Amino acid sequence: MKMSVTLSLLLSLFLLIHSSNGYDITQILNKYPDFSTFNSYLTQTNLASAINSRNTITVLVVDNANLAPLSSKSLDVIKNILSVHVLLDYYDVAKLQQLTAASPLPTTFFQTTGLAVGQQGFLNVTHPSADTVAFGSAMPGSTQGSSLVKSVAAEPYNISILQISNAIIPQGIDGAKTSAPAATTPPPPPPAPATNTSTPPAPGTRHNHGHAPAPAPSTRHNHGHSPAPSTRHGHGPGPKAVEPGPTTVHHGPTNTKQGHPTNISPPNQGCCPHHGCHSICCPWLSLGPCCVG
Structure with a gap:
């Protein structure tokens, strides 16, 4: 008796749940052999139960041939990828065509798992042409x-099943880290020009490369000589200075010659009419002609 009551309660609960959404995704897809692989993945990953528990849902299915890229992935990765194909709202073809760039991004079931990174849990829907609707991940760069x-099947405002051409695989959802472009190492800066640390020579100083320094010009003391005449601008050179001649001392009156004598005539040296040819006549004496031998 108790067993029958328990079975009745379970059956009633199942019927209540089933009637609340009115669909079973597995039974619907069983009618389409082209989606058998997709349907099998939904069952293996328990996504079928999650879909059936929703009152409003849209499933983007992919045929068997275009699911081949998933065959080598683990069941956990397949579950994450298929979760992106389950939209948490009702979208039929007409509603998709009305989406614009200002429309909110459709939210997927993957967003509810807490595993989504960035925009992995959202889709981007665009219209390349009037009759085309394109899908892709909302992750930047996708x-x-x-x-x-x-459109495969629909129960308006409860479930919509739409076929898309390829599986949508957001970047990084399969566990593979999206590698950033390798950083380009900037070339090293050019070497700085060599700095001459030596003290530059003073202006006018010639470098001495192994030669003895030139002797300084000797300064001659001018003993008794007149300085060189200065050159006057606009005039010719002045008279040359006359160096003093030797001093000649004679017995008797002294005749000192320094340069040319002033106001006296040079003595006449020659024959003297009184003392012969070896005397000097002194005509300047006041006593008259006097010869000094």
Whole structure:
């Protein structure tokens, strides 16, 4: 008796849950063999139960041939990728075509798992042309690599199943870190010009490369000589200075010659009419002609 009551309660609960959303994603996809692989992944990852528990949902399915890139990935990675294909709102073809750049980004089931990084839990929907709807991850730098193929099934405002051309795989969701471009090492700066630490020579100083310094010009003391005449501007050179001649001392009256004598005539040296040819006549004496032998 108790067993029958328990079974009845479980059956009632199942019917209540089933009638609350009115669909079963597994049963719907069983009608389409082209999506058998996608349907199998939903069951293996328990995503089918999560989808059936939602009142409003949109599932973007991919046919078997285009799911081949997922075959080599782990079940956890496959679950994360398929979670991006489950939108937490009802989208049919008409509603997708009405989305604009100002429309909110569609939120996926992956956003509710707490595993999304950045914009991994959102999709970007664009319209390359009037009849084309493109899908891609909202992660910066992602491409719109998938497009709308057709509507598969729909129960208005509860569930919409749309076929897209390729699986949407956000960057980093498969565990592979997106490597940043290698940093370019800037070239080293050019060497600084050599600095001459030696003290520069004073102006007018010639460098002595192994030669003895030139002797300084000797200064001659001018003993008794007149300084060189200065050159006057606009006139010719002045008279040359006359160096004093030797002093001649004679017995008797002394005749000192320093330069040319002033006011006296030089003595006449020659023959004297009184004392012969070896005397000097002294005509300047007041006593008259006097010869000094």
